[in-house]
Amino acid sequence: MTEMAKPLALVIEDDVVIAMGIEGTLETQGFQTLSAMSVPEAKKIIAGNNIKIITCDDNLKGAETGQELYRWLRQNGNRTPIVFITGNSRVDADLGKGDVAFRFFGKPVNEPLLIQAIRELGPTRGGGAYPADQRKTLSAA
Numbered sequence: 001m002t003e004m005a006k007p008l009a010l011v012i013e014d015d016v017v018i019a020m021g022i023e024g025t026l027e028t029q030g031f032q033t034l035s036a037m038s039v040p041e042a043k044k045i046i047a048g049n050n051i052k053i054i055t056c057d058d059n060l061k062g063a064e065t066g067q068e069l070y071r072w073l074r075q076n077g078n079r080t081p082i083v084f085i086t087g088n089s090r091v092d093a094d095l096g097k098g099d100v101a102f103r104f105f106g107k108p109v110n111e112p113l114l115i116q117a118i119r120e121l122g123p124t125r126g127g128g129a130y131p132a133d134q135r136k137t138l139s140a141a
Contacts, residue, residue, distance in 0.1 A: 006031055008052055009026045009031040010054045011054075012042045012054065012069070013055070013085075014038070025111055026055070029118050031053070039062060039064035043069070055085055056084050056085070059088050081101040083114065084102065085109050085114075086105075105117070
């Protein structure tokens, strides 16, 4: 019997240490992770993969920001759930307003809240993608 493929998550973060922490959290939730350090790199990954959830910083390498990527995705009909994680205090207050597939966190992110957002936004919404024993263990965290 073959194991079902893990859903793909994209971590868009230019700080390697923070990216590794977010990737680790996503992997404990049953995701395989890909990472990008810039908006152009993220767009290439999104175009070539079936991404199920995105975490995104705002200040990234290059000229484009995470806010611009978010708007580009939505303007092009991409409804992939996004968890926006940033230390930028100048984020547009209306970013993600009314978007049920969007969550916002400041840095440093609280890991239990990040896990909750991942579960709410994940591939099957409400945590159905997680094995029952893993849901029980993680919900106690």
